[in-house]
Amino acid sequence: MSVIEAHGICKSxxxxxxxxxAVREVDFSVEAGDFVALHGPSGCGKSTLLxxxxxxxxxxxxxxxxxxxxxYAMSANDRASFRARHVGFxxxxxxxxxxxxxxxxxxxxxxxxxxxxxxxxxxELLAHFQLDHRLHHVxxxxxxxxxxxxxxxxxxxxxxxxxLADEPTGNLDPENAELILAYMQGFAQDGGAVVMVTHDDRxxxxxxxxxxxxxxxxx
Ligand SMILES: Nc1ncnc2c1ncn2[C@@H]1O[C@H](COP(=O)(O)OP(=O)(O)O)[C@@H](O)[C@H]1O
Ligand SMILES: [Mg+2]
Numbered sequence: 001m002s003v004i005e006a007h008g009i010c011k012s013x014x015x016x017x018x019x020x021x022a023v024r025e026v027d028f029s030v031e032a033g034d035f036v037a038l039h040g041p042s043g044c045g046k047s048t049l050l051x052x053x054x055x056x057x058x059x060x061x062x063x064x065x066x067x068x069x070x071x072y073a074m075s076a077n078d079r080a081s082f083r084a085r086h087v088g089f090x091x092x093x094x095x096x097x098x099x100x101x102x103x104x105x106x107x108x109x110x111x112x113x114x115x116x117x118x119x120x121x122x123x124e125l126l127a128h129f130q131l132d133h134r135l136h137h138v139x140x141x142x143x144x145x146x147x148x149x150x151x152x153x154x155x156x157x158x159x160x161x162x163x164l165a166d167e168p169t170g171n172l173d174p175e176n177a178e179l180i181l182a183y184m185q186g187f188a189q190d191g192g193a194v195v196m197v198t199h200d201d202r203x204x205x206x207x208x209x210x211x212x213x214x215x216x217x218x219x
Contacts (some may be wrong), residue, residue: 001068002029003161003193004053009062011048022048023059024216032161035188036195037207045216046197047166053195054164055083067161084112088155092167094147096139096154102126103135106153113158125153129183145176152183163187165196169203181206 011023022045030036038046051057052064055071064070067086071079088109096105103122110118126132129149139147148168155163163184169177177200185206188194198204212219 002065003032003034003067004028004030004195005063005065006053007063009049009052009059009064011045011052011057011059021216023052026062026213026216026218028211028218030162030193030195032191032193033188034193034209035185035207036193036209036211037204038195038197038211038213039199039204040213044213046213049213050164050166050195050197054087054089054162055079056089080112084109085158086160086162088158088160088163090148090151090155090163090165090168092170094139094144094151094171096147096150098139101136101138102131102142102150105139105150106157108154109157115158118157121157122153125156126150129153143176144171145173145179148172148176148180149183152180156187161193163192163194165194167197167199169198169200174202177202 007027009023009026013020013022026049040046048057052059055066058072064072069082071082074082097108103119106122106126107118126135129152131146131149134142134146165184168180172180181203184194184196196203196207204210
């Protein structure tokens with residue numbers, strides 16, 4: 001069984017000039033241990049497809065299974081809990097909570113998944129990501145590279161099967177980008193499934209497989 005199985009995924013938005021067909025009839029699957037780069041020109045539907053894959057945005061048509069389950073067949077509450085347990089998300093802009101310190105930011109997903117010993121797991125992840133000297137800082141006191149490592153630790157807190165990243169290196173200098181890519185690669189090598197949206201050639205090179213999207217279709 002693939003960790004992610006997507007069949008016939010379609011999504012349209014109501015735009016000012018009529019309907020925008022952001023994702024059209026997309027099929028793909030991702031296995032445990034895969035590191036997939038999703039790329040294509042701006043506006044081709046990458047973020048829409050990633051959000052659908054991450055149980056954040058319901059498709060208009062098609063079927064998605066993550067770890068064998070269809071998150072869109074669940075109630076909204078069950079889907080939120082499923083997402084917290086099975087999917088980690090990393091964004092270009094980090095999306096850390098500005099008034100929480102590092103350790104508390106990393107523990108946020110434990111609230112939705114009722115994870116015991118979250119603080120201990122957070123501390124271990126932060127040590128692994130070379131952040132153990134930053135536990136009680138707020139995000140604004142960190143470098144952008146450190147902020148993205150905190151975001152990655154948060155995404156991995158609940159030991160998800162799937163890690164989704166939308167241009168995670170877009171705001172990072174080459175050194176910090178390399179570090180994030182290496183940690184994401186480590187997650188895949190440990191049996192995780194990674195889908196990363198990226199424009200960055202170095203990031204594409206780290207991935208084991210490429211998916212190219214054009215005007216909402218895989219090519
Ligand atoms: N919430 C929305 N409402 C209307 N149109 C949207 C919305 N989100 C995205 N779009 C449109 O859908 C298309 C795909 O967007 P997106 O998935 O963000 O592409 P990408 O991430 O590849 O740049 C674009 O034409 C974009 O303008
Ligand atoms: Mg995008």
